[in-house]
Amino acid sequence: MLITNIKALIGLHLKDTLVLRGNNLDHLPILENAWLLIEDGLIKDFGKMDSIPSHISNLSSHISAEGRYIFPSWCDSHTHIVFAASREEEFAMKIQGKSYEEIAAAGGGILNSANKLQKASEDELFESASLRLKQMILQGTGAVEIKSGYGLTTQSEIKMLRVIRRLKDQFPIPIKATFLAAHAYPAEFKNNHQGYIDLIINEMLPQIAEEKLADYIDVFCEKGFFSVEETDQVLKAGAKYGLKPKVHANQLSVSGAVEVSVQNSAISVDHLEESNEETIRTLRNADTIVTLLPSCSFYLGIPFADAKNFIKANLPVALATDYNPGSTPSGNMNFVVSLACIKMKMFPEQAINAATLNGAAAMEMSEDYGSIAVGKKANLFITKPMPSIAYLPYSFGEMQIETVILNGEIYNG
Numbered sequence: 001m002l003i004t005n006i007k008a009l010i011g012l013h014l015k016d017t018l019v020l021r022g023n024n025l026d027h028l029p030i031l032e033n034a035w036l037l038i039e040d041g042l043i044k045d046f047g048k049m050d051s052i053p054s055h056i057s058n059l060s061s062h063i064s065a066e067g068r069y070i071f072p073s074w075c076d077s078h079t080h081i082v083f084a085a086s087r088e089e090e091f092a093m094k095i096q097g098k099s100y101e102e103i104a105a106a107g108g109g110i111l112n113s114a115n116k117l118q119k120a121s122e123d124e125l126f127e128s129a130s131l132r133l134k135q136m137i138l139q140g141t142g143a144v145e146i147k148s149g150y151g152l153t154t155q156s157e158i159k160m161l162r163v164i165r166r167l168k169d170q171f172p173i174p175i176k177a178t179f180l181a182a183h184a185y186p187a188e189f190k191n192n193h194q195g196y197i198d199l200i201i202n203e204m205l206p207q208i209a210e211e212k213l214a215d216y217i218d219v220f221c222e223k224g225f226f227s228v229e230e231t232d233q234v235l236k237a238g239a240k241y242g243l244k245p246k247v248h249a250n251q252l253s254v255s256g257a258v259e260v261s262v263q264n265s266a267i268s269v270d271h272l273e274e275s276n277e278e279t280i281r282t283l284r285n286a287d288t289i290v291t292l293l294p295s296c297s298f299y300l301g302i303p304f305a306d307a308k309n310f311i312k313a314n315l316p317v318a319l320a321t322d323y324n325p326g327s328t329p330s331g332n333m334n335f336v337v338s339l340a341c342i343k344m345k346m347f348p349e350q351a352i353n354a355a356t357l358n359g360a361a362a363m364e365m366s367e368d369y370g371s372i373a374v375g376k377k378a379n380l381f382i383t384k385p386m387p388s389i390a391y392l393p394y395s396f397g398e399m400q401i402e403t404v405i406l407n408g409e410i411y412n413g
């Protein structure tokens with residue numbers, strides 16, 4: 001496939017640039033008035049229109065992208081898209097002023113989702129997650145991480161992870177699976193935390209490892225959920241099976257979650273709506289990626305993470321949706337990028353880098369995804385005609401994507 005007359009190719013980081021820290025996020029390399037050649041699902045070559053080689057310009061499979069930009073697909077490194085039912089009854093409670101913690105304590109929240117998921121069949125879960133994923137792809141997402149964590153029993157956690165494996169097999173995008181049984185304590189373990197942790201460690205993890213159902217391990221480390229010590233136990237048990245941590249950290253309070261994650265060599269710490277100087281000091285000396293989820297802040301009405309300060313501290317910031325039925329019922333990365341600019345004061349270039357290359361890095365796939373470089377996978381989107389790159393986050397809530405290309409082929413859903 002040859003694409004010509006492209007207004008600009010976006011995100012041309014060198015293939016060996018695997019993550020962008022601090023000020024490096026400011027720079028979004030582009031090439032104006034360009035052509036792009038795709039072969040065998042990979043980016044084969046690109047250049048300026050005024051120097052297009054004649055053997056290439058004569059190719060027959062040819063799209064003209066006049067006035068349009070080509071971006072690397074969004075890389076959404078934090079989602080919970082396998083769930084049985086929406087939770088808009090909590091939406092009304094939120095509007096009345098109830099907090100996330102109050103709703104959870106009243107039997108809503110994660111336990112509500114777990115109840116419903118336990119009753120759903122694997123096929124039903126696969127069907128509904130497929131619809132969500134299709135929609136996300138049409139909104140420009142070309143790589144995704146998906147968590148378990150609404151099962152909370154051995155059988156249901158495995159059911160969720162099997163659904164994720166079916167999604168991996170059937171969708172044309174790369175998917176990473178994260179085991180998140182440590183998402184909330186089931187009611188029967190309310191006063192027996194160690195009992196549930198033992199179940200995770202002695203029963204769930206061995207089976208999941210045996211079936212190779214997970215790539216990563218996650219814990220909701222938070223007051224009222226999993227303590228720092230409990231998180232440490234679960235992460236260390238996961239490490240025995242080669243599962244690296246990606247941790248829900250500092251969503252509602254500064255809890256020591258970042259410290260315990262870094263001590264356990266986490267790939268990423270996610271959320272960080274709450275942070276302090278100690279958080280930043282810990283992260284400065286680590287490779288751990290800081291994944292921010294602004295549509296969660298938007299929906300819950302909690303503070304937005306201090307992205308500017310993290311960038312100033314030379315940290316690698318990524319952006320993801322957190323798509324889930326409770327705190328973020330949206331998988332739209334375009335909106336995430338808009339919110340990052342509008343609410344966290346990231347520049348469009350920073351937000352786009354954070355939602356592409358650094359998102360890929362937070363799933364350990366930035367060698368193949370997240371930028372436009374020769375030899376990388378051709379997962380891209382072509383915009384509608386736009387006046388500038390900044391127009392994409394500026395025109396929030398408007399769909400600027402016209403064509404999605406996955407593995408070098410047009411995706412129609």
Ligand code: NIG
Nearest residue numbers: 109110220248322324326327
């Ligand atoms: O990332 N915080 C923990 N997990 C999800 C919300 C889960 C839920 O409310 O169902 C989150 O926000």
Ligand code: FE
Nearest residue numbers: 078080248322
């Ligand atoms: Fe989450």
